[in-house]
Amino acid sequence: MKLIHLSDLHLGKRVNEFSMIEDQKYILNQILGIIDEEQPDGILLAGDLYDRPVPSAEAVQLLDSFLTRLAKRKITVYAISGNHDSAERIAFGSHIMSSSGICMSPVYDGKTAKYCLMDNYGEVWIHLLPFIRPAVVRHVFAGEEGAEEIRTYQEAVQAAVEHMDLDTEKRNVLVAHQFVVGAMSCDSEEITVGGIDQIEGAVFRDFDYVALGHIHSPQNVGNDRIRYCGTPLKYSFSEAGQQKSVTVVELGEKGTLEVREIQLKHFGI
Numbered sequence: 710m711k712l713i714h715l716s717d718l719h720l721g722k723r724v725n726e727f728s729m730i731e732d733q734k735y736i737l738n739q740i741l742g743i744i745d746e747e748q749p750d751g752i753l754l755a756g757d758l759y760d761r762p763v764p765s766a767e768a769v770q771l772l773d774s775f776l777t778r779l780a781k782r783k784i785t786v787y788a789i790s791g792n793h794d795s796a797e798r799i800a801f802g803s804h805i806m807s808s809s810g811i812c813m814s815p816v817y818d819g820k821t822a823k824y825c826l827m828d829n830y831g832e833v834w835i836h837l838l839p840f841i842r843p844a845v846v847r848h849v850f851a852g853e854e855g856a857e858e859i860r861t862y863q864e865a866v867q868a869a870v871e872h873m874d875l876d877t878e879k880r881n882v883l884v885a886h887q888f889v890v891g892a893m894s895c896d897s898e899e900i901t902v903g904g905i906d907q908i909e910g911a912v913f914r915d916f917d918y919v920a921l922g923h924i925h926s927p928q929n930v931g932n933d934r935i936r937y938c939g940t941p942l943k944y945s946f947s948e949a950g951q952q953k954s955v956t957v958v959e960l961g962e963k964g965t966l967e968v969r970e971i972q973l974k975h976f977g978i
């Protein structure tokens with residue numbers, strides 16, 4: 710089972726008042742070239758599709774064209790909303806779009822959307838957890854024992870994972886957008902000062918691969934099962950020396966995983 714892991718497109722981003730839309734078009738074309746070469750079974754898009762909750766018209770058009778080109782190739786996309794996105798706007802049309810192979814996370818309501826893929830080794834379940842905040846999770850589970858005590862991101866993600874319908878005999882992939890302890894951040898993520906948004910990687914122990922978004926430098930967290938693929942473009946000066954890439958994940962039989970990076974070339978750099 711081959712999956713391509715992308716995140717943090719931040720479509721519509723402006724850096725020092727300059728639009729990055731042309732760079733974003735260029736890099737998405739390059740990513741489509743990689744997808745054509747690799748022929749993955751699915752694309753994981755781990756949040757921050759847009760740079761703002763109300764994206765510009767040109768950003769919406771660019772995402773629409775990228776998703777349409779993937780749908781035409783019959784490659785299924787599994788996308789979630791990040792902290793920069795509006796969960797409601799990303800969820801718009803998700804039921805009808807999933808029938809065309811574009812699976813966008815619904816607004817979090819206590820259930821996590823999951824999709825099944827099959828290969829020679831059996832089922833692979835893709836779970837879509839949009840970016841969640843403690844207040845939302847506390848509200849969703851109000852009335853359940855312990856729900857009132859959900860105060861931290863750690864407790865929120867823990868509760869969300871505990872409520873997932875997981876068969877650990879099967880292979881499970883989680884797409885999420887949170888800050889896992891130990892990850893190295895740069896200057897463009899808008900993370901919370903003081904680290905209160907951090908969660909322990911141990912919450913993800915039952916997953917065979919966790920495709921993360923939020924942190925903009927590509928990196929494994931602890932081991933190669935928990936990974937940030939990073940942004941496709943450099944979005945702050947602190948990223949000037951970074952090599953941006955696309956992550957390719959191959960799941961063999963349960964317990965086996967191969968992860969590699971394909972470097973992206975930047976225009977004008």
Ligand SMILES: [Mn+2]
Binds near residue numbers: 793
């Ligand atoms: Mn981001």
